[in-house]
Amino acid sequence: MKVASLATSFKLCVQKDPCLFFGDTVKRNIVSLAMNEIINTQNPSKAELYESLLTRNEAFDGFYYVCVVTTKIFCKLSCGARKPLESNVFFTNSTQDAIEKGFRPCKRCRPLQGAKSLRPLTLQLLDEIKASPERRWSGEELKRLGFDASTVRRAFISDFGVSFLKFAREHRLGAVVETLKNGHPIIEAQLDAGYCSASGFKDAVSREIGSNPSEVAKRPLLSAKWLETPIGPMLAIGNSDGLHLLEFAERKALVREINETKKKVGPICFQELPLFDKIQTQLDEYFAGKRWQFDIPVAQYGTQFEKSAWRMLQTIPYGEVRSYSEQAKAIGKPSAFRAVARANGANKIAVLIPCHRVIGSDGTMTGYGGKIWRKEWLLRHEKKNGAQVEPN
Numbered sequence: 001m002k003v004a005s006l007a008t009s010f011k012l013c014v015q016k017d018p019c020l021f022f023g024d025t026v027k028r029n030i031v032s033l034a035m036n037e038i039i040n041t042q043n044p045s046k047a048e049l050y051e052s053l054l055t056r057n058e059a060f061d062g063f064y065y066v067c068v069v070t071t072k073i074f075c076k077l078s079c080g081a082r083k084p085l086e087s088n089v090f091f092t093n094s095t096q097d098a099i100e101k102g103f104r105p106c107k108r109c110r111p112l113q114g115a116k117s118l119r120p121l122t123l124q125l126l127d128e129i130k131a132s133p134e135r136r137w138s139g140e141e142l143k144r145l146g147f148d149a150s151t152v153r154r155a156f157i158s159d160f161g162v163s164f165l166k167f168a169r170e171h172r173l174g175a176v177v178e179t180l181k182n183g184h185p186i187i188e189a190q191l192d193a194g195y196c197s198a199s200g201f202k203d204a205v206s207r208e209i210g211s212n213p214s215e216v217a218k219r220p221l222l223s224a225k226w227l228e229t230p231i232g233p234m235l236a237i238g239n240s241d242g243l244h245l246l247e248f249a250e251r252k253a254l255v256r257e258i259n260e261t262k263k264k265v266g267p268i269c270f271q272e273l274p275l276f277d278k279i280q281t282q283l284d285e286y287f288a289g290k291r292w293q294f295d296i297p298v299a300q301y302g303t304q305f306e307k308s309a310w311r312m313l314q315t316i317p318y319g320e321v322r323s324y325s326e327q328a329k330a331i332g333k334p335s336a337f338r339a340v341a342r343a344n345g346a347n348k349i350a351v352l353i354p355c356h357r358v359i360g361s362d363g364t365m366t367g368y369g370g371k372i373w374r375k376e377w378l379l380r381h382e383k384k385n386g387a388q389v390e391p392n
C-alpha cells in the first residue's frame with residue numbers, strides 16, 4: 001500500500017468531519033497529527049515523493065515539500081508549476097528547514113499557507129506524553145524539564161486550539177476510561193489520573209466525555225485502527241465485544257456509519273487492541289488466498305431482518321455467489337429482495353460478512369459501497385482460490 005493513497009483516503013475521510021474520532025475540544029489539528037503519524041511511521045521513499053510531485057498528488061501537502069536546487073524555490077508537491085528533474089530536487093518535511101537552507105516559498109502554490117505542520121516544541125511534548133501517558137503535568141513539571149510554560153501553552157493553543165495542560169489531561173482521561181471499564185473501582189482510576197479529589201475528577205470526566213465516571217464505565221469505549229489490504233486501507237472499529245465496523249476507507253457512507261456507531265455504542269479513540277492484530281493477520285491470509293473463513297467476533301447491531309440477512313450472507317460459501325432473490329428466499333421472505341439489498345448495504349463489516357457475494361440475478365455486479373471494482377476483485381480472487389478450499 002502506497003503511503004500517498006493511504007494518506008489521501010484518510011484525509012478525504014476526515015475532511016468531512018474533522019472531529020470524527022475525537023472529543024469536541026481537540027479538533028482539526030489533531031487530524032494533522034494523525035496524518036503525521038501515518039506519513040512519518042511509513043516514511044515515503046524519495047521515489048514515491050517524486051512520483052507524487054509528477055502526478056500533483058495532494059496527499060503530502062502540508063507534510064512534505066520539494067526544494068528545487070536550480071531555482072532555490074520550494075513548493076508543495078501538488079504545485080501546478082512545471083516539474084523539475086529528479087536530480088535537481090530534494091524533499092523536506094519542514095518549511096522551516098527549507099527556509100533555513102535558503103529556499104524561497106513558491107508564489108504559485110504558497111507552501112506556507114494551508115495545512116501547517118506542528119511546531120517542533122509541540123512534537124517534543126507529544127513524545128513526552130506518549131512516553132509516560134500517566135504522568136500528571138503541571139506548570140512546575142514543565143519548568144523542571146526545562147520548558148517555559150507560557151511558550152508551551154502558546155504552541156499548543158496554536159497547534160491544537162487547547163492548552164498543553166488540557167491536552168495532556170485529555171490523554172490521561174482516555175487511560176482512565178480503560179481502567180474504569182476493566183472493572184477497577186473509581187478511586188483507583190482517579191489515582192491513576194492523578195486527581196486528588198473525587199469531585200474534581202468527576203467534573204473533569206463529565207466535562208470531557210459528557211457523563212460522570214460510573215456512567216462512562218457503562219458506556220463502551222471503542223477503538224479504531226487503519227488496516228492494510230492490497231486493495232486499499234480499511235478502517236476497523238472494535239472493542240472487547242468484537243468488531244463493530246470494518247470498511248474500505250473510500251466507502252462513501254463511512255462517515256455516517258462512524259457517527260452512527262459512536263451514537264449507538266460509545267466514543268471512539270485510536271488505541272491498540274489485540275483484536276486488530278488478529279483481524280490484520282486473518283485479512284493478510286485471506287488476501288494471500290490462504291484463508292476462506294474468518295474467526296473474528298462481530299458485534300454489529302441491526303434490526304431482526306438485517307441480522308437474518310447478514311446471517312444468510314455468512315452461509316454463502318467462499319468462491320460462490322447468490323442473487324438478491326435467492327438470499328430473500330433463503331431467509332423465508334421471497335418477495336423482500338429489495339429489503340435484502342438494503343440490508344446488505346447496511347452491513348458495516350465488509351469482507352468478513354460477505355455482502356460482495358450477492359449479485360444481480362442477471363449476473364451484474366449491482367452495487368457495492370466499497371466501489372464496484374473491489375467487489376469484482378474480491379469475487380475474482382475468491383473464484384481463483386476457491387478450488388483449494390478443503391471440504392470439511
Ligand SMILES: [Zn+2]
Nearest residue numbers: 075079106109
Ligand atoms: Zn509551487
